[in-house]
Each structure stands twice: as C-alpha cells, then as structure tokens.
C-alpha cells in the first residue's frame with residue numbers, strides 16, 4: 440500500500456509571543472519546512488479611519504497615536520503634514536526643527552525596539568532588548584518632559600507643535616546625543632560578531648531587490664535589499680533638505696542586512712539631531728495660528744513622510760466641514776508583510792520567526 | 808556558515824555583560840521608591856477650578872470622547888451657573904485637548920497616576936472630586952503657572968550626582984516594608 444502524506448497546517452498566533460501583537464500566520468508545513476503561509480490580519484482592528492470621520496481635525500491627532508504605538512510621534516507628524524497640505528498652512532521654522540528632532544528621536548527608539556525584539560526572536564532572550572530599553576527609556580523621558588506622556592504623545596498640532604520646549608530640554612538632549620554613540624558601540628560589541636547570531640541571520644529570508652520594488656516595500660526593509668530610497672532625501676518634506684546624512688543600504692536583503700541597516704540609521708539620525716540643534720532658532724512661534732475647530736477648504740490631499748518603518752501616508756478628503764469626509768491611512772508595514780510569503784517559503788519554522796521579526800511589524804498600524 | 812575562529816564574538820558580548828555586573832542598577836523598587844514624573848505630565852483625574860469656570864462649554868466640544876458632561880443655568884446678570892460638571896475618567900484617554908481648549912484656565916491635568924478604582928461608578932468624577940485638594944494637584948500641561956510648585960522630573964539620563972534618577976545600590980537591604988510586602 441503506498442504511503443500517502445499530507446501537508447500539515449499550523450496556526451502561529453494570534454496570541455503567540457513572537458508575532459509581536461495579535462497576528463495570525465496559517466502555515467502549511469512539510470515536516471519542518473514551510474511550503475505556504477497565509478498571513479491573517481484584522482485582530483486589532485479598531486476602525487480608526489471610520490472614527491476619524493466623526494472627529495474634528497484636531498481630535499484625530501490622539502487617534503493617530505494609536506496606529507504605530509512604538510512610533511506615535513511620526514504618526515502625528517504624517518497626519519499633520521497631510522492636513523497642512525490640504526489647508527495650505529505654513530509651519531513656523533522652529534516648529535519644523537522640533538518636529539525633525541522628535542521624528543529622529545522616535546526613529547532611534549523605534550529601531551531599538553525593532554532590533555531588540557529581532558534579537559529576541561533569534562534566541563538572545565531579552566538581554567539585548569533590555570540594554571536597548573535603557574536608552575529608549577531616556578528618549579521616552581525626553582518625550583515625557585515635553586508632552587507629558589510616555590507612549591501616546593499627542594504632541595503635534597496642525598500648523599506646528601502643541602507647546603514649546605521647556606528650558607531643561609536642550610541640555611538633556613545634548614547629553615543624550617553625546618552619550619548615544621557609546622551605547623551604540625555597546626550594542627555592536629554585544630551582538631554584531633556573535634557567531635550564533637550571524638549563522639542564524641546571514642543569508643536567511645532574502646528579499647531580492649526586484650521583489651522589494653515590485654511590492655512597493657519601503658523603509659529599512661527596502662533599503663536592506665540595496666535600494667537607495669529614502670523620502671527624506673528623494674522628496675525632502677519639512678526641512679530635510681538642509682541636513683547632511685547618508686542613506687544606509689544593505690547588500691543582499693537578508694535578515695542581517697535589515698538588522699544592520701537599522702543600526703546604521705540610528706547613527707545617521709543622531710547626525711541629523713546634532714545639526715538640527717545647531718540650526719534651530721532659539722525663539723519664535725511653535726505653532727501657526729490655527730483654531731482648534733477649523734474648516735479646511737473642500738478638496739483632497741495626500742501627505743507622506745519617512746516614518747521609522749517606511750513610507751507612511753495619510754490621504755484626506757475634505758468636504759469643507761469640521762470633520763474629514765474620508766481619511767485613509769497608508770501604513771508601511773502592511774505593504775512590507777506582503778513580501779512575507781516569498782521570503783519564508785522553503786525555510787524552517789524557526790527561521791520563519793526570525794524573518795518575521797526582522798520585518799519590524801507593529802500590528803496597530805496594520806489593522807488600524 | 809564558516810568562521811575562521813569560533814567564539815570570539817560570543818566572548819566579546821559576554822565581556823560586556825560581565826562589566827555590567829559591577830555597575831549600579833538603574834531600576835528602582837517601585838511601590839517603595841518613586842520617581843518624579845514630568846512637570847507636564849498628563850496624569851489621571853483632571854483638576855477643575857469652580858471659581859474660574861464660566862460654563863462656556865468649550866471643553867465639552869473639544870473632547871473627542873464626548874466625556875465631559877456640563878449642565879448650566881442662567882443666573883443673575885445672565886451668567887452661567889454650573890450645576891453639574893462630570894468627567895468619566897474611565898473613558899478619558901488623557902489627551903489633554905480639553906485643557907488646551909479652555910479659554911479661562913479653569914481646567915488642568917492632574918499629576919496623580921495611581922488612580923485604580925474598584926467600581927466603574929467611582930471613576931466618574933463630579934464637581935467635588937475634580938476640585939483642587941491636598942491630594943489632587945494640577946500639572947503644568949498647558950498651565951505653565953503651576954510648573955514652579957512641582958518637583959523636577961527625575962531623568963534616567965542624569966546620574967544621581969547630577970540630580971537624576973535615584974539609584975538604589977542596595978535596594979533590598981535598605982528597603983522599607985510597605986503595606987504590600
């Protein structure tokens with residue numbers, strides 16, 4: 440009698456520690472090898488796009504905090520950039536610099552979480568994360584000092600930022616920027632040459648350059664595949680054309696490259712912050728004169744920025760009333776995980792976990 | 808994957824962790840030791856100043872949760888008299904938009920953060936509970952006039968000598984036993 444074999448179906452998630460949220464992967468396995476994978480999203484859906492239709496333009500800002508909850512500040516910025524485009528509001532110079540400093544701090548913090556949890560998935564259980572959390576805590580302290588909360592900042596406003604920086608902020612930021620390169624060196628000493636880590640991540644989960652471009656990936660995932668693309672350089676929004684920094688790219692697009700691109704971007708972000716601190720005007724308005732209940736003219740606008748995870752866009756349609764007619768969010772991670780199937784087929788289950796970890800997925804943003 | 812020599816990278820990493828064994832811890836023993844929150848903290852339980860409030864209702868419109876219930880009637884000289892000012896802190900997301908919008912500085916965020924309640928009904932704060940009291944202090948979020956009264960934020964960035972986070976080198980031996988122990 441011939442032996443009939445069937446592929447084995449396995450659910451990873453929705454409550455699985457390495458899915459970084461409520462995310463479900465339906466795997467088809469041949470032994471231990473993944474033959475097919477179907478990502479199932481929607482467990483964290485809160486209907487933010489619909490809720491936004493019943494809120495005024497200012498009231499939507501706290502909702503955008505809840506998208507990518509590890510990088511709320513850049514979500515705020517992206518939304519405000521879109522509304523400013525729609526209503527034609529000019530942001531004061533000092534506010535632009537504050538936005539840039541905070542976006543870059545947020546990028547460092549978000550990359551630290553991404554790299555830390557990626558190493559966690561690789562098996563370095565919580566030691567590197569806690570080293571990185573220590574510095575993330577310092578960034579969060581700075582955010583707390585300025586906007587009063589540690590995770591859901593609600594700091595950006597249409598036309599600027601909500602409050603000016605307190606006096607003690609600049610010295611603290613300067614100390615952070617001076618200290619940080621040493622800690623980045625520490626992270627590199629801790630893990631970069633670790634043989635187990637290299638063996639697990641080099642050559643694993645390759646995303647070829649063509650596929651990355653075809654699916655429209657963005658952020659570190661795209662740059663790790665060797666594409667020199669960064670909205671801050673390619674289409675400088677805000678004042679990014681005044682800064683001198685490099686776009687970091689990987690070579691082959693494997694998990695190691697995605698890790699290493701993020702580590703290098705932290706250094707580049709520090710460079711931007713340093714220059715912004717020098718160039719920032721000491722005084723001046725931090726918000727354009729925009730009333731809290733304002734009505735932009737009817738029309739539509741698409742505002743986009745380079746968020747830590749990639750190209751984040753907000754599409755707003757206004758009918759001239761106090762609330763938007765439609766708000767659509769274009770999240771980078773949702774686009775990036777469409778490449779997951781191509782990347783994991785043929786790898787083992789243990790590799791699937793680290794490939795998924797290297798994508799830096801935040802479910803709040805995928806499900807909205 | 809092939810390496811020329813195995814173990815160098817791992818040894819380097821372990822050397823770093825070994826070094827950290829001799830450093831002071833940066834954590835604090837929370838219920839016994841507390842850090843100062845930021846002066847602008849958006850803590851729980853907002854503070855409402857009845858003498859300043861004119862009953863204009865801007866805060867109720869600014870709240871994205873529809874969370875503030877305000878009932879007024881016309882008193883003498885056609886001024887509003889506030890009959891009811893109620894805020895459900897269980898539904899509040901502490902975004903601070905109401906504080907930001909109040910034109911008469913009559914509302915401020917609180918500094919408290921240990922506000923768990925046993926019943927949902929207790930989370931609904933009325934006029935008395937929202938008013939200023941010994942335990943109920945306003946934070947400087949959008950109200951810079953209160954900043955001077957609040958202690959400086961303890962930052963992890965600065966070490967203890969620079970006035971930063973209090974570090975407990977021997978946390979367990981010096982620890983005072985609280986009611987939770």
Ligand code: SF4
Pocket residue numbers: 869870871872873874875894898899900901902903904905906
């Ligand atoms: S803090 Fe925000 S949610 Fe709470 S009452 Fe004020 S506006 Fe409403």
Ligand code: SF4
Pocket residue numbers: 859860861862863864865866867877908909910911912913914
């Ligand atoms: S906005 Fe201020 S003054 Fe007006 S009702 Fe609210 S608390 Fe009172």
